[in-house]
Amino acid sequence: MPTSARSVASANSPDAWVLLFARAAIAPLFLYSGIGKVMAFAVTAGRLPGGADGFGVVLAAGAVAVELGCGAALLLGLFARQAAMVLFPFTIAATLMFHNFWAAPEAQVVMQTVNFLKNLGLLGALAMIATYGPGAFAVQTAIKLGPKGAPGLS
Numbered sequence: 001m002p003t004s005a006r007s008v009a010s011a012n013s014p015d016a017w018v019l020l021f022a023r024a025a026i027a028p029l030f031l032y033s034g035i036g037k038v039m040a041f042a043v044t045a046g047r048l049p050g051g052a053d054g055f056g057v058v059l060a061a062g063a064v065a066v067e068l069g070c071g072a073a074l075l076l077g078l079f080a081r082q083a084a085m086v087l088f089p090f091t092i093a094a095t096l097m098f099h100n101f102w103a104a105p106e107a108q109v110v111m112q113t114v115n116f117l118k119n120l121g122l123l124g125a126l127a128m129i130a131t132y133g134p135g136a137f138a139v140q141t142a143i144k145l146g147p148k149g150a151p152g153l154s
Contacts, residue, residue, distance in 0.1 A: 011136040019135030020077075022125045027075035029122070030087065034067030066090050074129065077138020084130035088123060095119040 037044045041060060048056035048063075066086060073083035099119060101112035134140055 013136070015132070016136035019129065019132060020137040022128055023074045023077060023080060023134060023138075026122055026125050027071045030067045030071030030074070034064050034071060037064045037067065063090075063094075077134035078140050080134035080138060080140065081130050084126040088126045088130065091119055091122055091126065 037060060041064075042052045044063070045056035045060040046052040048059040050056040050059065067090075070083035070087045070090075073079045074087075095116055099112050099116040101109050101116050104112040
């Protein structure tokens with residue numbers, strides 16, 4: 001039986017707890033970042049191609065939607081696989097655009113290297129969630145199982 005099916009079948013399995021921890025550990029980073037972009041929207045848009053008066057606004061709005069929407073989906077375990085698959089290329093793009101330590105000024109190389117490596121770790125967790133699903137402790141699993149473990153709405 002595949003790991004994801006085992007996780008759905010038993011809330012006591014180690015897989016269920018690991019997947020819950022992975023989702024709960026990375027979701028706040030995306031949620032916090034999305035809220036930060038909303039709070040400083042013009043600054044965010046200004047840092048993106050096209051700037052605050054052009055295409056940067058569209059890119060910033062998209063980043064907010066991805067981070068808040070996918071972050072919430074991960075946290076709840078609702079469409080978590082799909083959220084992880086959307087966040088994977090998003091995180092690659094953000095990493096290459098904003099944490100390019102190889103082109104950073106000398107004073108920022110260490111900080112940008114740490115952020116680059118942190119994002120590699122995020123990619124690992126996102127790949128795990130995309131592969132194995134949200135696990136037993138997820139809204140999606142509760143909907144599939146229905147009340148008292150009976151087949152539900154799926």
